[in-house]
Amino acid sequence: xxxxxxxxxxxxxxxxxxxxxxxxxxxxxxxxxxxxxxxxxxxxxxxxxxxxxxxxxxxxxxxxxxxxxxxxxxxxxxxxxxxxxxxxxxxxxxxxxxxxxxxxxxxxxxxxxxxxxxxxxxxxxxxxxxxxxxxxxxxxxxxxxxxxxxxxxxxxxxxxxxxxxxxxxxxxxxxxxxxxxxxxxxxxxxxxxxxxxxxxxxxxxxxxxxxxxxxxxxxxxxxxxxxxxxxxxxxxxxxxxxxxxxxxxxxxxxxxxxxxxxxxxxxxxxxxxx
Amino acid sequence: xxxxxxxxxxxxxxxxxxxxxxxxxxxxxxxxxxxxxxxxxxxxxxxxxxxxxxxxxxxxxxxxxxxxxxxxxxxxxxxxxxxxxxxxxxxxxxxxxxxxxxxxxxxxxxxxxxxxxxxxxxxxxxxxxxxxxxxxxxxxxxxxxxxxxxxxxxxxxxxxxxxx
Numbered sequence: 001x002x003x004x005x006x007x008x009x010x011x012x013x014x015x016x017x018x019x020x021x022x023x024x025x026x027x028x029x030x031x032x033x034x035x036x037x038x039x040x041x042x043x044x045x046x047x048x049x050x051x052x053x054x055x056x057x058x059x060x061x062x063x064x065x066x067x068x069x070x071x072x073x074x075x076x077x078x079x080x081x082x083x084x085x086x087x088x089x090x091x092x093x094x095x096x097x098x099x100x101x102x103x104x105x106x107x108x109x110x111x112x113x114x115x116x117x118x119x120x121x122x123x124x125x126x127x128x129x130x131x132x133x134x135x136x137x138x139x140x141x142x143x144x145x146x147x148x149x150x151x152x153x154x155x156x157x158x159x160x161x162x163x164x165x166x167x168x169x170x171x172x173x174x175x176x177x178x179x180x181x182x183x184x185x186x187x188x189x190x191x192x193x194x195x196x197x198x199x200x201x202x203x204x205x206x207x208x209x210x211x212x213x214x215x216x217x218x219x220x221x222x223x224x225x226x227x228x229x230x231x232x233x234x235x236x237x238x239x240x241x242x243x244x245x246x247x248x249x250x251x252x253x254x255x256x257x258x259x260x261x262x263x264x265x266x267x268x269x270x271x272x273x274x
Numbered sequence: 275x276x277x278x279x280x281x282x283x284x285x286x287x288x289x290x291x292x293x294x295x296x297x298x299x300x301x302x303x304x305x306x307x308x309x310x311x312x313x314x315x316x317x318x319x320x321x322x323x324x325x326x327x328x329x330x331x332x333x334x335x336x337x338x339x340x341x342x343x344x345x346x347x348x349x350x351x352x353x354x355x356x357x358x359x360x361x362x363x364x365x366x367x368x369x370x371x372x373x374x375x376x377x378x379x380x381x382x383x384x385x386x387x388x389x390x391x392x393x394x395x396x397x398x399x400x401x402x403x404x405x406x407x408x409x410x411x412x413x414x415x416x417x418x419x420x421x422x423x424x425x426x427x428x429x430x431x432x433x434x435x436x437x438x
Contacts, residue, residue, distance in 0.1 A: 009422040016396060016421075018403050046373050047425055047432075048397055054379040055398040059292025063305040065283055065312045125383060126299060 006030065006037060015044045108198040113208070113216055113227050115172055116193025119179045120214070120229040123166055124189045154180045155192065155248045160241045161185055190230040190241060197225035205246050207239075217242040221249050279321060282328055283312050289399050290336055296394035297340045297387060307343070311336040326405075333399065334409055373432055381431035389424035392417055 006014075006027055013019040014027045031038045143156035143164055154167060166181035177195035184190070197220045207217045214231040215238055226249055228242045283290075290311060294304030314335050315321075322331045382390055395406040396417075403421075407414045 007422075008426060009418045012422050012425060013403075013418065016403070018418075043373075043429060044425060047378070047428060050373045050375050050378045051382065051393055051397040051428070054375040054382060055292050055296070055394055056288070057375060058379060059288050059295055059304075059398070062288050062291030062308060065280075065287060066309055122300070 004030065008040070011037070011040050011044055015041060015048055109201040109218070109225075112195060112198040112201075112225065113193070113218060113229075116177070116179065116191065116195075116227045117210060117212075117214060117216065117229055119168075119170060119193065120181075120189075120191035121212075123168075123179065123181045123191060124231065154178070155245055157182050157190075157241065157244070160244055162188070162190060162241065165189075184233075188230065188233045188237070190228060190233065190238075192245065193227040193229065195225055197223050201225050205242065207242075217246075219246055219249075224249075279315050279318075279328075282332060283315060286329060286332055290332060292398050293333060293391075293394050294336055294340070296382075296390045296398075297337070299383060299387070303343075307336055307339050310339040314339065330401075330405055330409060333395075333401075337409060377432045378428065381428045384431060385424055385427060389420050389427070392420045393424050393428075396421060 004026075010019065010023060011027065014024055019027065027037070027041070031041055143154055143158075154164065156164065158164075162182040162184045164180065165183040166179070168179045170177045170179055175196050177193060180192040180194070182190045182192070201218060201220045203220045205217055205219045207215065210216055210229075212231075214229055215233070215235075216227055216229045217238075218225065218227045220226070226245065228238075228245055230238050233241075287308065291304055291308050294307040294311075295301065298304050298307065311332065315332060318335075322328050382393065385393070391410065392406060395401040395409065396403070401409070403414050403417045407417045410417070
């Protein structure tokens with residue numbers, strides 16, 4: 001009994017006060033003579049305490065609850081309801097008109113790109129996401145991916161030494177968009193944002209430095225817009241991968257493009273593995 | 275009853291928000307979930323009696339709101355934790371050091387949501403394993419397994435950060 005090794009689950013249950021009396025007594029006795037068990041219990045207990053502190057810190061200053069049990073009285077007559085509806089419609093129409101005047105084509109393209117950049121940041125910061133449940137590479141540079149039960153095709157960057165890691169359909173910015181995440185061998189993360197082309201987005205590749213240190217490249221193929229977004233990726237590597245994507249999304253990839261993108265995989269500064 | 279629900283919402287506001295943060299990883303979305311939870315709770319026709327049941331009910335409402343939000347966005351969520359992130363050989367042994375809150379916060383953010391959720395429910399909200407299991411809709415064994423794997427991954431992550 002003295003040599004029994006407790007599972008990590010059992011030690012967790014002990015620290016959390018969830019072990020039954022017999023197990024708790026057994027672990028307590030073992031901890032007195034087994035240094036490794038004692039260290040593990042101490043580590044779990046310390047982690048539990050600090051996790052609570054960390055979680056309390058991030059959830060400090062929550063927003064006030066806006067809803068209240070005592071609500072304004074409901075509109076009582078049909079006329080009042082119609083009046084309110086008309087006022088709402090008028091407000092919507094005025095806002096829409098103002099928006100159409102104020103949002104120029106270049107702004108629309110930037111707004112669409114900014115939405116993609118937000119999804120890139122969200123995905124990049126959440127390293128727990130794993131590869132899609134299934135995907136198959138194809139010789140023509142496209143991979144078949146299963147997204148929310150629907151099969152679709154996304155560019156395959158394995159030739160550029162980047163693996164497909166995440167695919168999501170995102171209903172925002174006035175329609176469905178596709179976000180595709182790729183991870184390189186050095187931890188580089190590149191996002192590909194695909195959606196209906198906003199007005200003013202040129203067909204040609206345009207590289208844009210974003211305010212938060214990210215680099216983005218946009219282009220358009222017919223009515224479909226593409227944006228490749230990365231941070232901390234070597235500039236030459238980024239351009240090579242984007243060049244490959246640009247070609248792939250227009251036609252079957254040329255051999256020299258595939259080689260070019262792949263040959264730069266080991267060069268340049270590695271991405272930060274944050 | 276409505277007034278007491280307001281009191282309960284206020285009492286658990288920070289922890290509901292923290293739980294929302296663990297689900298979304300985003301303060302704005304967590305704030306939206308908190309508001310949605312409040313609206314649903316205040317408009318409910320029947321409310322459980324007793325403090326523990328009411329607390330579980332509020333967290334379930336918030337979780338259901340999150341699930342509804344996910345369904346609308348159709349975001350693919352993959353929850354399995356890589357075995358390499360939680361194997362026994364890399365378990366941080368508490369090596370004569372202090373685990374600091376910043377390192378834990380960063381490591382928590384890197385956990386898959388299904389694991390971060392359990393850590394949040396047990397360590398922040400204070401749920402028992404059985405309460406967490408009932409809320410998430412999984413057996414107690416799954417809660418124990420997820421919590422164990424999550425903590426191993428956290429310890430490994432923190433240990434790796436210290437080695438860098």
